[in-house]
Amino acid sequence: VIEMVHHFCRGQSYDNASNMAGKYSGLQAHLKKENPLIHYTPCAAHSLNLVGVNCVDNCCEEVNSFF
Structure with a gap:
């Protein structure tokens, strides 16, 4: 476990x-x-990467179902 000083921390950001x-x-x-x-x-x-992946997946499904 890493000892960390929490009282100086004001923000945190992680993947989803x-x-x-x-x-x-x-x-x-x-x-x-x-x-x-x-x-x-x-x-x-x-977050932007997840949106892009979801868009590509949905577009590919629609194109395949059209043809």
């Missing part, structure tokens, strides 16, 4: 994995218990 970002049992929830001033923001790059 539930073990890190979980509201009730993820790392962000545990850190929020230690310091209520810490705010969680989902990683914009990971």
Whole structure:
């Protein structure tokens, strides 16, 4: 376990994995218990990647069903 000074931390950002970002049992929830001033923001790059992957998957399905 890494010892970390929580009282200086004000923000945290992770990918959208539930073990890190979980509201009730993820790392962000545990850190929020230690310091209520810490705010969680989902990683914009990971979120955008998930949107892109979902769009490509849906477009491929539609093209295949059309032809």
